[in-house]
Amino acid sequence: MTHVLDDLDARGLLAHTTDADALRAALDDGPITYYVGFDPTAPSLHVGNLLQLLTARRLQLAGHRPLILVGGSTGLIGDPKQSGERVMNSPETVASWVERIRAQVEQFVSFEGDNAATVVNNLDWTSQINTIDFLRDIGKHFPVNRMLARDVVSSRLESGISYTEFSYVLLQSLDFLELYRRHGCVLQTGGSDQWGNLTAGVELIRRSDGGKAHALATPLITKADGTKFGKTESGTIWLDPELMSPYAFHQAWIQAEDAKVGEYLKQFTFVPVDEVDALMAEHAEAPGRRVPQRRLARELTTLVHGEAEADAAELAATALFGRGELSDLPESTLAAALAGAGVAELDGTATITDALVAAGLSDSRSAARRAVTEGGAYVNNVRVDDPEQTLAVTPALHGSWIVLRRGKRQIAGVKLPA
Template identity: 85%
Template sequence: MTHVLDDLVARGLVAHSTDIEALREALSAGPVTYYVGFDPTAPSLHVGNLLQILTARRLQLAGHRPLILVGGSTGLIGDPKESGERSMNSRETVADWVDRIRAQVTRFVDFDGDNAATVVNNLDWTGQLNTIDFLRDIGKHFPVNRMLARDVVSSRLESGISYTEFSYVLLQSLDYLELHRRHGCVLQTGGSDQWGNLTAGVELVRRADGDRVHAFATPLITKADGTKFGKTESGTIWLDPDLMSPYAFHQTWIQAEDSKVGEYLAQFTFLELSEIDALMAEHAEAPGRRVPQRRLARELTTIVHGAAEAEAAEHAASALFGKGELSDLPEATLAAALTEAGVATVPADASVTDALVACGLVDSRSAARRTVLEGGAYMNNQRVDDPDAPVADAPRLAGGWTVLRRGKRAVAGVKLAP
């Protein structure tokens, strides 16, 4: 059986490690308790967090015990970022986001069995923390010169950084120390942008208790041009279906770049690496079929939203582009898909020419008429031959929608004004 650390390395999930051979020995010696933390700086986890929680899941499947930390206290401050000081959210907002994120993480790890997961909140040990004790017991272990040398701090020195954000590393390091003392935690994982915080926690445990603990960081997920993956034109890739529909989430992965899809399959799915190699070989033979992208989208939508939503997203995508029955789509699924594609409300007497322009599928009425006359316009997947054909003549779909399509790939949704 492949050692879990070898599998993580083979999947490209270990960018940094404090001592990878010592970590291998610890993981081989028996079940270890490890943790990964999430600050409630938004009402939902996002795709960057997903990589962390799935990495925690891999370790749990290998027999180790996860602690999932939701930062009720660190979320009140916010990890410093290079672009400038964070806006602080109210205590009530952060508390609400803690509850939301706690509910989200419970879907990804098991809470039963010998290596059951535990959700912890760092507000439990910092909420009543005495300032003098904190400075004496924790602050004394942090040389200021080393704190100033951290990349995110040094980049903010000229523009300014508050003491609040400057001291964030002390609070996150305290989490490791407390979890080590309370739960015997000996491993922390996180993203590579958190590497300074992870190593600071390891060092605090060594200085305060004299114990050796471990940390490793996953790489930042990037696009082919090296920019950070996780942002779309419409915003962040959220895991909450109220912030990003399962259909939109599914489409994000369908659009994965050819040069990156194999990497995403290895890092985000639980497919065997040999199966991923086979998918990529098939892709090399017929890239237009986008077989690995479709498998990636199905696997991840199932993991995050469930098999039913993954199937609905696939069905919706197929139907929108003329390969399925639009009338079978539930209203919520159709609305989510069309909202992602683009929608417009048109007058009750609007023609297909009017609607094509209103939806932005063409730039002008002349282009719309030409599209229709050349056989490239469809209402509800039925070809339209008359540029003046009323939109109202097309049967209404669930929710009162009409689906317009130009050619094979350009789709939009139309509703008639009351």
């Protein structure tokens, strides 16, 4: 059986470890208890958080016990950002987000068996500590010169950083110390942008309790041009279906770049590495079929939203682009799919030309008429040849929806009055 560290390495998930040999020995002597934390600075987790949850799941499948921390206290402050000071959310807002995120994380780890997961909230211990004890017992272990040397802090010194954000590292390190004391936790995982916080917790355990702990960081996931992955044209790739529909989530992965899709399959799914390599070999022979992209989208939509939503997303994608029956789509799936593409509200007297412009598929009436006369415009997957044809001619889907398509891949919707 492949060692979990070797599997993480083969999947490109090892960016840093404090001491690889010592960590391997600890895992071999295990099972160990480890943790990963999430701050509720938004009402949902996103794709970057998903990578951490899947890493936690890989360690659990190897027999180790996960603690999933939801930061009810650190979420009130927020980790420093390169771009500037965070806006602080109210305690009531953060508390509500804690519960939403708690429900999300519970999808990805098992709460059964000898190594069942536990969800913890750091507000449980930070709310019990007074300021004097915190400064005496925790603050004394943090040399200011080392805190100033952290990349995010040094980059903010000129523009300004509050003491609140400056001291965030103390709170996250306290989390590791408390989990070490309460649960015997000896490993923290996180993204490489958290490396300073991770190692600070390891050092605090050594300085305060003389204990031995470890840190493991995954790399930042990037696009082919080196920019951070996780954003689409419409915004962040959220896990909450209220913020991003399962169809839009599915489409975000379908659009994965050829140069990166193999990496994403290894990092975000449980598909065996040799099977990913076989998929990429097939892709090299027939890139137009987008086999690895379809597998990636299927695996992740099923993982995050369930098999039924993955089926619906695939059906919608097939139908919207002319390879399936639009009438087979439930109205909720059709509406969610078109919402991501853009929807214009018109009535049945509007012409195809009007609709193409209103929906953003053509930037002028002349361009819209040209698209129609050249055979590149479709209404509910039926090609139209009269730019002055009204929408009323085509029976609306579910009584009020029209799907417009220009060419093979540009779609939008029209919502008619009920």
